[in-house]
Amino acid sequence: MGINLGEEFPNFQAPTTIGDIHFHDWMGKSWAILFSHPADFTPVCTTELGRVLKLIPEFKKRNVKVIALSCDDVKSHNDWSKDIQDFSGTSGNFPYPIISDPKRDLAVQLGMLDPAEKDAAGLPLTARAVFIIGPDKKLKLSLLYPATTGRNFDEILRVIDSLQLTATKKVATPEGWVQGGKCMVLPSVKQDELPTLFPKGVEVRAVPSGKSYLRFTEQP
Numbered sequence: 001m002g003i004n005l006g007e008e009f010p011n012f013q014a015p016t017t018i019g020d021i022h023f024h025d026w027m028g029k030s031w032a033i034l035f036s037h038p039a040d041f042t043p044v045c046t047t048e049l050g051r052v053l054k055l056i057p058e059f060k061k062r063n064v065k066v067i068a069l070s071c072d073d074v075k076s077h078n079d080w081s082k083d084i085q086d087f088s089g090t091s092g093n094f095p096y097p098i099i100s101d102p103k104r105d106l107a108v109q110l111g112m113l114d115p116a117e118k119d120a121a122g123l124p125l126t127a128r129a130v131f132i133i134g135p136d137k138k139l140k141l142s143l144l145y146p147a148t149t150g151r152n153f154d155e156i157l158r159v160i161d162s163l164q165l166t167a168t169k170k171v172a173t174p175e176g177w178v179q180g181g182k183c184m185v186l187p188s189v190k191q192d193e194l195p196t197l198f199p200k201g202v203e204v205r206a207v208p209s210g211k212s213y214l215r216f217t218e219q220p
């Protein structure tokens, strides 16, 4: 199972730390990021959820709602949340929900199982999946890391910036791009469209093939 880029993300119903949700209703008109974890009270997961706690203002600035998922039950999530807040030096209400998926229904539906990692009962755990979903409820990006490799949420903010920019402008972002950096004109843009679309100019990098495909422009 799994879901392809551009497909509608399932409107699943699930228990979470803020009660049962229907995913699309919970999203409203926002972007969303759903990120999964192997299990509660595990070290790498604690560092990841803690980093996300600190980045909540950055997600809010980008109109992105955040939701985590781990197989354990809601009581366990609530108990674990206190450790995560303590570890990350934050306090107050835990600012994003955590989905409970004890039977792995969602993990199977969304293609998140890691057969290499099992719980005490021998059930496979969820891997470290990331899904970024647009306000149109379509999947814009997915990542899948094994349990033993923690993610970098600064990179995830960077890709959100790229997704939001390229959703409306005819550019793509090159390797290592960050907000404000030079962008590449999309290969589908024709030469005669350049002055209208990119009034600040387009710089073509000459290459041995003689082809004019490396077209840089200021971030629109």
Ligand code: BEZ
Pocket: 038, 039, 042, 043, 044, 045, 046, 117, 147, 148
């Ligand atoms: C962790 O979060 O540290 C972890 C969880 C499952 C397997 C390996 C590491």
